Amino acid sequence: xxxxxxxGGGLVQAGGSLRLSxxxxxxxxxGRSVVxxxxxxxxxxxxxxxTFTNGGGTDYADSVKGRFTISRDNAKNTVYLQxxxxxxxxxAVYYCNVRFFALNRKYDRDYWGxxxxxxxxx
Numbered sequence: 001x002x003x004x005x006x007x008g009g010g011l012v013q014a015g016g017s018l019r020l021s022x023x024x025x026x027x028x029x030x031g032r033s034v035v036x037x038x039x040x041x042x043x044x045x046x047x048x049x050x051t052f053t054n055g056g057g058t059d060y061a062d063s064v065k066g067r068f069t070i071s072r073d074n075a076k077n078t079v080y081l082q083x084x085x086x087x088x089x090x091x092a093v094y095y096c097n098v099r100f101f102a103l104n105r106k107y108d109r110d111y112w113g114x115x116x117x118x119x120x121x122x
Contacts, residue, residue: 002026009116020081022096030074032101039092
């Protein structure tokens with residue numbers, strides 16, 4: 001029932017910007033949840049790029065700090081990743097992730113988007 005639909009990926013030149021969107025259905029982001037963006041470059045492990053923390057703040061991978069910004073619009077139930085000053089090293093498939101917390105944390109559940117490809121050319 002929970003679905004995450006991503007959009008906004010594409011081809012961009014180095015130094016350019018993109019904004020990724022993740023529309024969530026079947027769940028409410030304003031509820032007990034955390035949201036993050038992960039990425040997986042060819043031949044590499046999936047890594048956390050940006051996330052909201054349990055305390056309501058944000059955290060970023062060192063490689064994207066100062067360039068990426070995660071945000072959300074609870075009214076639209078949508079998560080965004082603004083990516084500025086893109087570098088070729090940012091080329092990856094980007095995945096939106098939402099973890100919904102249960103009262104019993106044993107039953108927390110993760111949901112993933114299908115991924116959207118970001119390609120940054122030199």
